Amino acid sequence: MFDSLSTKLDYAIKSLKGEGKITEINVATTVKEIRRALVDADVNYKVAKSVTDKIKDEALGQDVLIAVKPGQLMVKIVADELTNLMGGTKVDINLTGEPAVVLVAGLQGSGKTTFSGKLGYLLKKQNRNVLLVACDIYRPAAIDQLKVLGEQAGVEVYAEPENRNAVEIARNAIAYAKEQRKKVVIVDTAGRLAIDEQMMREIAEVKKAIQPTETLFVVDSMTGQDAVNTAKAFNERLNFDGVVLTKLDGDSRGGAALSIRTVVEKPIKYIGTGEKLDAIDVFHPDRMAQRILGM
Amino acid sequence: VGRSKVDEEVLDELENVLVSSDVGVDTTVKIIDAIEKRVARDLYLNATELDKILKEEIARLLNATQPDTAQGYDLPKVNGPYVILVVGVNGVGKTTTIGKLAAQFKKSGKKVILGAADTFRAAAVDQLKLWGERTGVPVVSHGMNTDPASVAFDAVKQGVEQGADVILIDTAGRLHNKVNLMNELAKIKRVMQKYIPEAPHEVMLVLDGSTGQNAMIQAKEFMRVTEVNALAITKLDGTAKGGVVIGISDQLSIPVKYIGVGEKVDDLQVFNKYEFVDSLFKKN
Ligand SMILES: Nc1nc2c(ncn2[C@@H]2O[C@H](COP(=O)(O)OP(=O)(O)OP(=O)(O)O)[C@@H](O)[C@H]2O)c(=O)[nH]1
Numbered sequence: 416m417f418d419s420l421s422t423k424l425d426y427a428i429k430s431l432k433g434e435g436k437i438t439e440i441n442v443a444t445t446v447k448e449i450r451r452a453l454v455d456a457d458v459n460y461k462v463a464k465s466v467t468d469k470i471k472d473e474a475l476g477q478d479v480l481i482a483v484k485p486g487q488l489m490v491k492i493v494a495d496e497l498t499n500l501m502g503g504t505k506v507d508i509n510l511t512g513e514p515a516v517v518l519v520a521g522l523q524g525s526g527k528t529t530f531s532g533k534l535g536y537l538l539k540k541q542n543r544n545v546l547l548v549a550c551d552i553y554r555p556a557a558i559d560q561l562k563v564l565g566e567q568a569g570v571e572v573y574a575e576p577e578n579r580n581a582v583e584i585a586r587n588a589i590a591y592a593k594e595q596r597k598k599v600v601i602v603d604t605a606g607r608l609a610i611d612e613q614m615m616r617e618i619a620e621v622k623k624a625i626q627p628t629e630t631l632f633v634v635d636s637m638t639g640q641d642a643v644n645t646a647k648a649f650n651e652r653l654n655f656d657g658v659v660l661t662k663l664d665g666d667s668r669g670g671a672a673l674s675i676r677t678v679v680e681k682p683i684k685y686i687g688t689g690e691k692l693d694a695i696d697v698f699h700p701d702r703m704a705q706r707i708l709g710m
Numbered sequence: 711v712g713r714s715k716v717d718e719e720v721l722d723e724l725e726n727v728l729v730s731s732d733v734g735v736d737t738t739v740k741i742i743d744a745i746e747k748r749v750a751r752d753l754y755l756n757a758t759e760l761d762k763i764l765k766e767e768i769a770r771l772l773n774a775t776q777p778d779t780a781q782g783y784d785l786p787k788v789n790g791p792y793v794i795l796v797v798g799v800n801g802v803g804k805t806t807t808i809g810k811l812a813a814q815f816k817k818s819g820k821k822v823i824l825g826a827a828d829t830f831r832a833a834a835v836d837q838l839k840l841w842g843e844r845t846g847v848p849v850v851s852h853g854m855n856t857d858p859a860s861v862a863f864d865a866v867k868q869g870v871e872q873g874a875d876v877i878l879i880d881t882a883g884r885l886h887n888k889v890n891l892m893n894e895l896a897k898i899k900r901v902m903q904k905y906i907p908e909a910p911h912e913v914m915l916v917l918d919g920s921t922g923q924n925a926m927i928q929a930k931e932f933m934r935v936t937e938v939n940a941l942a943i944t945k946l947d948g949t950a951k952g953g954v955v956i957g958i959s960d961q962l963s964i965p966v967k968y969i970g971v972g973e974k975v976d977d978l979q980v981f982n983k984y985e986f987v988d989s990l991f992k993k994n
């Protein structure tokens with residue numbers, strides 16, 4: 416079941432390889448196999464269908480039928496199509512503003528606090544004066560966790576342990592940052608489910624209060640079919656600017672990446688590749704396409 | 711008028727529901743094949759009957775609780791405390807599930823002790839200690855960046871000395887493809903066994919209900935190093951369905967014990983396979 420996708424694709428395109436004349440029916444079979452392989456990589460099944468429809472059109476349009484090496488051409492078409500779907504080229508974070516404000520949101524346990532620490536560390540190494548803000552007032556020891564990370568990164572952490580109002584904390588933090596002439600403020604928030612109305616209202620209010628230049632949606636790369644529902648729901652409430660894909664040091668194929676990008680049309684900006692502070696990279700669509708394909 | 715087989719449209723719809731619940735292509739095909747076979751045999755089928763057959767087939771793949779591990783919150787009789795080692799990849803809900811379990815075990819009159827063997831993740835010990843305070847259960851800890859195996863040993867030792875009924879050991883999240891971290895689990899186990907040769911009586915793998923097909927690989931890999939014999943599926947209060955667990959239970963024969971349905975102390979339920987199957991078909 417979990418043979419790598421490349422094996423599956425190999426199998427899928429076998430029907431194209433080594434056959435003198437390839438009929439539309441073979442392309443259809445191949446495309447169906449590719450679809451199955453994508454779903455096994457956790458690409459949303461609706462997205463997988465629309466992707467493979469495109470691949471089919473492209474394959475027929477490029478005359479796969481009369482190509483010298485139809486299999487190879489097919490793999491290239493698939494890789495190109497996936498790359499395009501993930502935005503083609505990388506998109507940078509927007510750090511304009513005095514200070515620039517980055518709001519970090521997502522489901523429980525997706526990696527928000529760790530990412531906040533990593534981004535703080537990354538920007539600090541670029542000689543920016545950064546402030547981390549602890550707005551998770553719910554999870555036990557959430558503030559301590561951010562403080563430890565801030566200490567490791569050498570970045571100041573703003574917290575109000577007694578305050579039970581996340582919106583107020585965020586607002587106060589921005590005022591403090593201005594006073595201290597910070598260049599970037601990174602606001603870590605509590606994990607929440609998209610269907611938790613009260614919590615979604617809270618984060619919408621935090622956003623409204625601090626007007627971030629960049630709102631990032633953090634998602635675990637192992638997420639399955641639900642990734643699109645969640646991303647859509649967060650996007651409807653927050654109209655986020657980019658996605659952060661975490662835990663890519665695992666062995667998931669990361670189909671959620673493709674699905675989210677396709678459904679909300681927001682770029683993936685960073686990836687998390689470990690638990691340590693320096694395990695952060697900018698996102699490259701072509702590399703992700705290859706990963707999904709198991710290349 | 712009866713039909714001699716289920717029509718394509720119905721099966722396609724069914725396939726969509728299963729796949730979008732993370733059941734996975736292979737298990738979905740297996741379920742649909744089983745239904746087609748039964749339909750061919752039974753010949754007549756209306757919508758209600760199809761529904762019933764479908765749920766039966768899926769429930770059949772979900773393993774029942776193993777008799778030698780905890781049934782609900784009742785623990786099997788063992789020599790000394792019953793030791794549960796809790797493992798899983800990062801952020802799935804291990805520590806929270808331990809907090810919830812501690813509360814339930816305590817409520818059912820047991821003496822509980824927690825071991826803070828996640829000495830790695832920032833503030834992990836503080837987090838478990840807060841759960842200890844919240845539930846009124848003592849936590850054995852050596853602080854951050856100490857040897858997790860010796861924390862586990864100490865927790866087991868103190869558990870025995872204090873006459874505890876159950877000891878829950880929290881471990882750091884680890885991705886199953888990291889060899890060193892996986893081997894560390896084997897070490898934790900070995901060290902505990904110096905004190906209680908049968909420990910851990912239960913190795914509970916916590917899976918995040920929103921994880922897709924990777925959860926199957928997680929289960930396989932954790933099983934290779936620790937003989938996982940119980941599963942807990944968390945975050946089922948969201949829109950994710952956790953369908954991957956059907957294939958895991960079927961292929962690996964590990965029973966699902968508990969499900970997490972929220973972040974609060976009471977948001978834990980004993981797994982009920984019929985309710986679980988029903989929830990797969992419920993619109994959110
Ligand atoms: N291997 C790996 N682990 C990661 C990565 N990012 C985060 N983690 C781990 O995932 C777990 C959860 O990370 P957190 O940063 O606490 O996640 P969160 O979204 O802030 O969680 P909540 O605040 O509880 O919603 C921790 O064990 C982190 O160390 C990553 O890129 N790779």
Ligand SMILES: Nc1nc2c(ncn2[C@@H]2O[C@H](COP(=O)(O)OP(=O)(O)OP(=O)(O)O)[C@@H](O)[C@H]2O)c(=O)[nH]1
Pocket residue numbers: 523524554606608798799800801802803804805806807828831834881882883884944945946947948969970971972973977
């Ligand atoms: N909605 C919901 N959230 C949960 C559930 N279980 C845990 N969480 C949340 O998920 C996040 C991660 O939970 P933890 O218990 O810290 O997870 P962990 O596996 O111990 O994480 P690491 O130790 O970092 O690997 C926290 O924000 C929890 O509150 C659940 O059943 N439902």
Ligand SMILES: [K+]
Pocket residue numbers: 946947948949950951989
């Ligand atoms: K659910």
Ligand SMILES: [Mg+2]
Pocket residue numbers: 527528529551554557604605606
């Ligand atoms: Mg957090």
Ligand SMILES: [Mg+2]
Pocket residue numbers: 804805806828834880881882883
């Ligand atoms: Mg933990």
